[in-house]
Amino acid sequence: MTDPIRISFAREVLNLRLDAILPVRPMTVRIVESKRYIRIATSVRQIGIVEPLAVTVVDRSGRHMLLDGHLRLHALREASVESAPCIVADDDEAFTYNKRVNRLATVQEHYMITRALDRGVPAAMIAAALGMDETLVARRRTMLDRISSDTVEILKDKHVNAVVFDILRKLKPEKQFAAAEMMAAMNNFTASYARAILAATRQCDLAKPDQPKKILGVTPEQMARMERELETLNADFRARDSNFGDDVLELVLSSRYLKRLIGNDKVASYITSRHPEIMSQFQAIVDATSLDAS
Secondary structure, X not given: OOOOXXXXXXXXXXXXXXXXXXXOOOOOHHXXXXXXXXXXXXXXXXXXXXXXXXXXXXXXXXXXXXXXXXXXXXXXHHOOOOEEEEEEEOOOOOXXXXXOOOOOOHHHHHHHHHHHHHOOOOHHHHHHHHOOOHHHHHHHHOOOOOOXXXXXXXXXXXXXXXXXXXXXXXXXXXXXXXXXXXXXXXXXXXXHHHHHHHHOXXXXXXXXXXXXXXXXXXXXXXXXXXXXXXXXXHHHHXXXXXXXXXXXXXXXXXXXXXXXXXXXXXXXXXXXXXXXXXXXXXXXXXXXXXXXXX
């Protein structure tokens, strides 16, 4: 029978005075002037604390050491707030708090903003809570207009520059999907990479093929050459993608067989004495697949 899972913090959320919370790291000017802190401070002023602070059990002096929430604590103090909701942790370490949090993806942020606006939340309040300009809230609401559903599916959990969607909107739906596939394969979701894909896209594949492309710093001759290279790259990518699964399966099965083969002392001794070059190749294959697995 397995042991029950132990909860690492108290179930009750406490409202603690800020002067009873002891931060473990100083707030530098660089941190206070960062965009992340400004966004958090704005959110604290507009809607208060959403996520409680994480603190340790009270010590002999009657204070709690802060494990997570230094930016929120500083923002609360600047706003002259006297107390804040806190969860009390049993473990005196901060590794488990927000060290591996998946931040909100761009598409998910769009859905959140759209839902809030549909429910009557003023755009000014959303902009203030997210630390962005009010005009950007309106742009985020229409960010996925004329973007194909297949493209959204690829990018829904990625941190994409919002300008990328403006660039993808200039392509036909099937080319939007192809561009999103390339960006995901390269793990590059920047606006500059999206512009490069746009520059390399044929005129007939644009959403408005009658309007010539205008890419700053790229001549028509360079765009024509990029179009040819992109076509070749797409063909190679799809050919490799279609065979990748079968190739990996064959490699894994072959490497397992070779590992067992050269693991036999008599067989290994025979191959080494008669065909040392083959033995070295067998060992290289086994070592390569072992490294991939690790």
